[in-house]
Amino acid sequence: MFLVNVALFGLIVIFTMLLAKGEKRVELLGWICVAFAVSVFVAPLSIMKLVIQTKSVEFMPLPLSLFLTFTAISWFSYGFAKKDKYVMLPNVLGILFGFAQIILYMIYKGEKKIIQEAKLADHIVSVIIPSESEGEVVGKVKPEKNNHGGEGNKGRNGTQEEVEMSHSVV
Template sequence: MAGGMFDMAHPAVALSGIAGNFISFLVFLAPLATFIQVYKKKTTGGFSSVPYVVALFSCVLWIFYAHVKTNSTFLLTINSFGCGVEAIYIAAYLIYAPRRARLRTLAYFFLLDVAAFGLVAVITVYGIAPTHREKFLGGVCLAFSMAVFVAPLSIIFKVIKTKSVEYMPVGLSFCLVLSSVAWFCYGFFTHDPFVMYPNVGGFFFSCAQMGLYFRYRNHPSNAVLPTTTDASDGGAAVQQQQQQTQVIELPVHTVAILSVGPVPVVGMHKIEVVATEQQTIVANKSAEVIEIAAAV
């Protein structure tokens, strides 16, 4: 049997599955601190709900695949947990989001989690022979994982261009490396290519992000400098700027999209608070950046 819980006849399967579940469990809980703040402030703060909707879609896809494949206890446990967590995140978002954001979230939910999954389920049950259902569903899950692998390229190019790692949490990238290794081993020992192959991409992108982080973490562009004066004219203090800028970074919004392991979507909002001499405060919210670091 491949993938049975605590199956000591196959200790490598059991150990890799337990490790994958444990790491993915932590990644799923990563946005919890953010939603606690949402609850306290009674507002979502403007961040996107798309990562959570996509995460829920990924979880239900893999639950369906695990049921069709059978003997995939580790896939069922972590994706069932993820499905419940993501549903709670979405419900909390719907409660505290503005009306327009709430309507968009509902549209995304019904389009992806209801309509798209329903279409896949109908095709699988009524259009695919039972002997080919596992391959069909595995192919769908694999294609979905590969699609989200393209997303980290944007953040990688942004880091290289700006030489700034402010949107790249190294701790999460390290967890994704461990997750990729664990789920790759699980797929290898259970002879499941649909679990194994996506983690190659996940491992590559996670390592690339960690490498870029250590390459640019001490770069001057990551520092926020206070207002300075130029005293090179013999002591005459010349004001270079009449504004003092403080950069406030809101908490990182993370969510695990489980494609047999976490494919996290990381979003961060950045607000610049500019205090002028007249004490006028202007809040300028920059465009939201969503990073998808694939690590199935």
């Protein structure tokens, strides 16, 4: 990663030194920096998509979203004070995406338990439990279909079984 960063920085320096002079060099470098800054703020879009699909904020921590938003606001303010469009422009996106992340967090923050319970429900299976007195069966065995179209987990004898467990066995 270090080499990639050094090589990329070196390419940017060489690229800007060879292709532009004076104010054009500053403008070219400004747009390169805008591209990198926008990529930083666009990166969480995949996580935002995952939050919407799963209705869970498990993979989008609130402190990260808050501090990215605060950073974007700070840099936008600096760019505005200096009247530097190369600093202001990407941070407008940062502010918008940051607020979108915070709003998504507020919408889906209570949904985490529901998702976890739904995941657990997919793993409920039945077990044959013979009673000690007469060998009665108090559970049941049936094939389990998993989400991948195949059968469930294999039991001790190598057969496909669905095992349903509860806290108390009668």
